[in-house]
Amino acid sequence: xxxxxxxxxxxxxxxxxxxxxxxxxxxxxxxxxxxxxxxxxxxxxxxxxxxxxxxxxxxxxxxxxxxxxxxxxxxxxxxxxxxxxxxxxxxxxxxxxxxxxxxxxxxxxxxxxxxxxxxxxxxxxxxxxxxxxxxxxxxxxxxxxxxxxxxxxxxxxxxxxxxxxxxxxxxxxxxxxxxxxxxxxxxxxxxxxxxxxxxxxxxxxxxxxxxxxxxxxxxxxxxxxxxx
Numbered sequence: 001x002x003x004x005x006x007x008x009x010x011x012x013x014x015x016x017x018x019x020x021x022x023x024x025x026x027x028x029x030x031x032x033x034x035x036x037x038x039x040x041x042x043x044x045x046x047x048x049x050x051x052x053x054x055x056x057x058x059x060x061x062x063x064x065x066x067x068x069x070x071x072x073x074x075x076x077x078x079x080x081x082x083x084x085x086x087x088x089x090x091x092x093x094x095x096x097x098x099x100x101x102x103x104x105x106x107x108x109x110x111x112x113x114x115x116x117x118x119x120x121x122x123x124x125x126x127x128x129x130x131x132x133x134x135x136x137x138x139x140x141x142x143x144x145x146x147x148x149x150x151x152x153x154x155x156x157x158x159x160x161x162x163x164x165x166x167x168x169x170x171x172x173x174x175x176x177x178x179x180x181x182x183x184x185x186x187x188x189x190x191x192x193x194x195x196x197x198x199x200x201x202x203x204x205x206x207x208x209x210x211x212x213x214x215x216x217x218x219x220x221x222x223x224x225x226x227x228x
Contacts, residue, residue, distance in 0.1 A: 002025075002026050002027050002028055002046070003027045003028070003076035003077055003210070004027070004028045004030070004067075004071045004074055004075050004076050004077070005022050005027050005028065005029050005030070005075075005076060005077040005078075005079070005209070006029075006030045006032065006063070006075055006077070006078045006079065006112075006116060007019060007022070007029060007030070007031055007032065007079045007081055008032045008033070008052070008054065008079070008080055008081050008082035008108070008112060009032075009033055009081040009082030009083060010031035010032060010033045010038075010039050010049065010081070011033035011034070011035040011036075011037075011038045011039070012038065013198045014081055014129070014198045014201050014202045014205065015031070015033065015079075015081045015082065015202075016038060016039065016198070017198050017199045017201075017202035017203075018079065018081065018202045018205060018206060019031045019039055019042070019044070019047060019049075020042065020044070021202055021203060021206045022206060023042075023044040023045065023046060023047050026046065027046065028046045028047075028071065029044075029046065029047045029048070030048050030050065030063070030066060030067075030071075031047060031048065031049040031050070032049075032050055032052040032063065032082070032112075033049070033051070033052065033082070034051060034052065034053045035051070036049040036050055036051040036052075037049075048066065048070070050062055050063070050066065054082055054103070054104050054107075054108030054111070054112065055103045055104060055107075055108065057111075060111060060112070060115045063112070063115055063116070064115055067116070067119050071119075073119050074119060074121070075116050075119040075120050075124065076120070076121075076124055076125070077124065077125050077126075077127070077209050077210070078112070078113065078116045078120070078124075078125075078126045078127070079127045079128075079129070079205065079209055080108075080109045080112060080113065080126070080127070080128040080129060080154070081129045081205075082104060082108060083104060083105050083129065083151075084100065084101055084104045084105060084147075085144075085147050086100070086101050086143075086144075086146050086147050087143040087144060087147075088143055088146075089142065089143055090142075090143075090145045093145065093146060097146055098146045101146040101147055101150050102146070102150050102153075105147070105150035105151065105153075105154065106150050106153045106154055106157070109128055109154050109157065110157060113126055113128075113161065117165075117170070120169070120170045121169065121170065122168060122169030122170065123169060123170065123171075123213070124169060124170030124171070124213075125170055125171050125172075125173070125209055125210075125212065125213040126158075126161070126170055126171070126172045126173075127173055127174070127175065127205065127208065127209045127212070128154050128157075128158055128172070128173075128174045128175075129174075129175055129177060129205070130151045130152075130154050130155050130174045130175065130176045130177070130220065131147070131148060131151040131176055131177060131178075132176050132177065132178045132222060132224050133147065133148030133151055133152075134148055134149075134150075134151030134152035134153075134154070134155050134176060135152075135155070135176050135220070135222060136152070151176070154174060155174050155176065155220050158172045158173065158174040158218065158220065159172075159218050159220075161218075162217045162218025162219075163218060166217065166218075170213070171213035171216070171217040171218075172217065172218060173208075173212055173213065173216050173217065173218070173219050173220070173221065174219075174220045174221070175204075175205060175208065175220075175221050175223050176220055176221065176222050176223065176224070177201060177223045177224060178196065178222075178223065178224025178225065196225065201223070204223060208221075
């Protein structure tokens with residue numbers, strides 16, 4: 001049976017690959033990104049790409065309207081994949097730097113989840129993509145104070161939401177992924193070659209989004225074959 005799947009951060013990298021994977025299985029996809037053109041250019045059946053800035057409150061109205069009109073108030077899966085990565089020495093960061101990172105990586109996750117939740121049933125699944133850098137006790141790297149701390153925040157947020165909605169559903173889980181070779185990573189670390197491709201990680205996330213809530217709720221899974 002086809003599912004209604006919302007994915008954020010779909011213009012490139014893992015999100016872009018996720019759209020193609022879910023579409024290939026016949027699922028309905030709402031792809032959200034500030035740049036809707038890359039997904040629109042794919043011209044895939046059952047896929048709608050909307051320009052959506054997670055930092056712009058008015059853009060969430062588009063999501064609400066689409067679900068109501070096109071999907072008859074029903075969402076099965078939300079994948080909070082969008083993120084921004086800042087590599088900058090802490091002493092050089094400003095409050096605006098932290099605001100920019102947290103608006104997308106934390107507030108965007110919180111608001112998108114809040115908007116979509118009323119449309120989800122007891123067996124729905126909210127999957128948030130975090131990072132190994134957000135795991136307490138993991139190896140940390142200089143320059144990632146804003147990014148990794150924001151990724152730690154959504155881990156705790158996921159645990160709290162799972163507790164708050166444990167009687168009614170949906171289920172909430174978070175995947176803390178290791179280094180993946182994406183455009184975002186290359187921009188922040190030009191000389192680093194990650195061991196995992198965007199398609200490989202997207203395949204894992206797709207499978208987990210479809211079935212993981214059968215076994216997990218309020219959990220953080222570390223998805224990494226490397227130290228970072």
